[in-house]
Amino acid sequence: MSWGFLCDLLSGVNKYSTGVGRIWVAIVFMFRLLVYVAAAENIWKYEHDEFECNIKQPGCENVCFDYFFPVSHIRLWALQLIMVSSPSLLVVFHVAYRQNREKHHNQKLYRNPGEIDGGLLCTYLISLILKTGFEIVFLVLFYKLYNGFKIPHLLKCDIRPCPNTVDCYISKPTEKMIFLYFLVATSCLCIILNLSELSYLICKYSQKCYLNRYMKKQQ
Amino acid sequence: MDWGALHTILGGVNKHSTSIGKIWLTVLFIFRIMILVVAAEKVWGDEQKDFVCNTLQPGCRNVCYDHFFPISHIRLWALQLIFVSTPALLVAMHVAYRRHEKKRQFRKGNQKCEYKDIEEIRRQRFHIEGSLWWTYTSSIFFRLIFEAVFMYAFYFMYDGFRMPRLMKCSAWPCPNTVDCFVSRPTEKTVFTIFMIAVSSICILLNVAELCYLLTKFFLRRSKKAGNSKQQPNHENKEETKQNEMNELISDSCQNTVIGFSS
Numbered sequence: 197m198s199w200g201f202l203c204d205l206l207s208g209v210n211k212y213s214t215g216v217g218r219i220w221v222a223i224v225f226m227f228r229l230l231v232y233v234a235a236a237e238n239i240w241k242y243e244h245d246e247f248e249c250n251i252k253q254p255g256c257e258n259v260c261f262d263y264f265f266p267v268s269h270i271r272l273w274a275l276q277l278i279m280v281s282s283p284s285l286l287v288v289f290h291v292a293y294r295q296n297r298e299k300h301h302n303q304k305l306y307r308n309p310g311e312i313d314g315g316l317l318c319t320y321l322i323s324l325i326l327k328t329g330f331e332i333v334f335l336v337l338f339y340k341l342y343n344g345f346k347i348p349h350l351l352k353c354d355i356r357p358c359p360n361t362v363d364c365y366i367s368k369p370t371e372k373m374i375f376l377y378f379l380v381a382t383s384c385l386c387i388i389l390n391l392s393e394l395s396y397l398i399c400k401y402s403q404k405c406y407l408n409r410y411m412k413k414q415q
Numbered sequence: 416m417d418w419g420a421l422h423t424i425l426g427g428v429n430k431h432s433t434s435i436g437k438i439w440l441t442v443l444f445i446f447r448i449m450i451l452v453v454a455a456e457k458v459w460g461d462e463q464k465d466f467v468c469n470t471l472q473p474g475c476r477n478v479c480y481d482h483f484f485p486i487s488h489i490r491l492w493a494l495q496l497i498f499v500s501t502p503a504l505l506v507a508m509h510v511a512y513r514r515h516e517k518k519r520q521f522r523k524g525n526q527k528c529e530y531k532d533i534e535e536i537r538r539q540r541f542h543i544e545g546s547l548w549w550t551y552t553s554s555i556f557f558r559l560i561f562e563a564v565f566m567y568a569f570y571f572m573y574d575g576f577r578m579p580r581l582m583k584c585s586a587w588p589c590p591n592t593v594d595c596f597v598s599r600p601t602e603k604t605v606f607t608i609f610m611i612a613v614s615s616i617c618i619l620l621n622v623a624e625l626c627y628l629l630t631k632f633f634l635r636r637s638k639k640a641g642n643s644k645q646q647p648n649h650e651n652k653e654e655t656k657q658n659e660m661n662e663l664i665s666d667s668c669q670n671t672v673i674g675f676s677s
Contacts, residue, residue: 198452201422201444244461244598254469255596259580266601274454278445285441293434357469357581357594 199233202281209284212291212310212320216393220386224281227382232273236375239368240270246367253357260353260364266341269372273379276334280386283323283330290319317401321394328390331383338380345380347373418448421500428503431510431541431551435624439617443500446613451492455606458599459489465598472590479584479595485572488603492610495565499617502554502561509550510541543628544635552628559621562614569611576611578603 203225210221243265249257291310298305312320338345347369354361366372422444429440462484468476543551570576578600585592597603 198449201449205445244465254467255581255594258465258467258596258598262580262599262601265599267605268458268599268602271454271458271602271606275450278449278453282445285445289434289438292437357596 199229202229202278205288206281206284209288212287212312212316213284214312214393214397216389216396220389220393223382223386223389224277228277228379228386231375231378231382232270232277236270236273236379239371239375240268243268243270243367247364248367249353249358249362249364251358251362253359256353256355256358256362257364259355260351260358260362263353263355264351264364269338269342269376272334272338272341276330276383279330279334280327283326286319286323286326287316290316312397313401317397321397324390324394324397328387328394331387331390335380335383338376345373345376347376418452421448421497424507425500425503428507428510431506431543431547433543433624433627435620435627439620439624440503442613442617442620443496447492447610447617448496450606450609450613451489451496455492455610456489458602458606459487461598462487466595467598468584468589468593468595470589470593472588472593475584475586475589475593476595478586479582479589479593482584482586483582483595483597488569488573488607491565491569491572495561495614498561498565499558502557505550505554505557506547509547513541513547548628548632552625555621555625555628559618559625562618562621566611566614569607576604576607578607 206221206224210218213221244261247257247261249260251257294306294316310316347366349365349369351364351366352361353364425440425443429437432440463480466476466480468479470476541547578597580597580600582595582597583592584595
């Protein structure tokens with residue numbers, strides 16, 4: 197029970213997505229999930245062990261590490277992946293609800309329960325807005341927690357029990373920074389995809405609505 | 416045997432759950448089990464190794480760690496998730512028992528059972544009525560009790576949901592009061608609050624499901640009481656008719672076991 201579960205979930209969602217939505221799922225799989233599991237996890241694996249301070253005072257390293265990394269980058273990344281994938285469940289639930297209704301009434305109520313129209317369109321749009329919202333929230337969180345997207349080589353720490361200002365060194369700062377930029381870039385790409393899908397759906401259905409109204413007027 | 420096995424078992428129960436039950440199951444798997452496996456386990460991974468005490472006295476660190484963390488958060492959560500998932504097995508067992516009975520009837524060649532083949536029995540979805548309603552409601556009740564007990568156990572054992580940075584320890588063999596420092600206290604506090612918040616959401620979902628089931632039960636009873644007062648050839652609504660037919664079929668299948676005629 198791990199990321200495979202999320203993969204199954206997203207594959208299920210793929211069925212009811214638009215073309216842009218499928219590109220979004222592919223990007224999340226290949227450039228975020230796979231990169232996270234295959235590379236990023238290992239970079240941050242020994243972050244605490246390899247965090248060294250120029251002092252022998254017991255407890256100083258623990259306290260300084262906790263001060264500079266209240267929540268580790270890698271945990272925020274994992275939470276971001278989970279939260280950003282969850283709104284797609286709304287669409288899955290709605291389709292399941294439609295299929296249940298058809299079974300309950302024993303008649304065909306919808307042309308295709310998975311087709312994005314009516315109530316399902318609203319649910320889909322809400323899920324897109326939520327996904328974009330979560331992406332932005334996490335990017336802002338990253339920026340605020342770590343004063344930008346840079347990872348310094350050296351941090352100065354003077355919290356008790358450190359007796360005075362102490363130099364602390366982070367392990368693999370450059371590699372972490374590269375992957376952090378990668379995370380930010382893929383997040384921004386996903387935000388752009390979500391926004392374009394949102395505008396595409398709104399344009400398509402406004403057009404449909406307008407045409408229907410026009411046809412009715414003609415009649 | 417791991418969390419995947421639990422997913423397989425509970426996935427079967429999902430078919431016979433209410434909509435709120437399905438949402439609860441999703442929240443359980445995505446926001447609790449998955450978070451536990453991919454994030455929380457790593458945060459607590461080095462908890463003893465990086466628990467540092469300001470002393471060179473051998474054994475002091477071990478004793479202090481054991482004093483402050485009698486059972487680790489991560490183990491308590493794992494236990495909580497297992498206990499909270501277990502009542503759903505009651506429903507799974509009840510459904511399996513019903514299916515078994517129907518399969519037996521089918522194999523005996525009983526004409527009163529209307530299934531075409533074994534596969535249809537296997538695929539059939541049971542409505543939450545009759546004895547299954549009682550089993551389902553009891554499982555929700557037990558879930559609520561377990562959630563509440565574990566939340567209280569957390570609060571009681573760790574004096575709240577915050578993880579302190581510094582703990583003062585004077586257990587033997589530490590020579591005097593010694594400062595001990597926990598690793599990643601802020602991250603641990605964040606995850607503890609997250610897990611408690613999701614537990615609370617699950618409790619709310621369970622309460623909502625319980626209310627929904629009770630409301631449905633009383634509505635059905637009042638409908639039946641209303642229907643029995645009307646004339647026999649009065650046309651009932653389709654749903655009530657279908658429900659009654661379902662009950663008759665299941666009752667007739669069970670009655671033939673005991674040897675009564677329907």
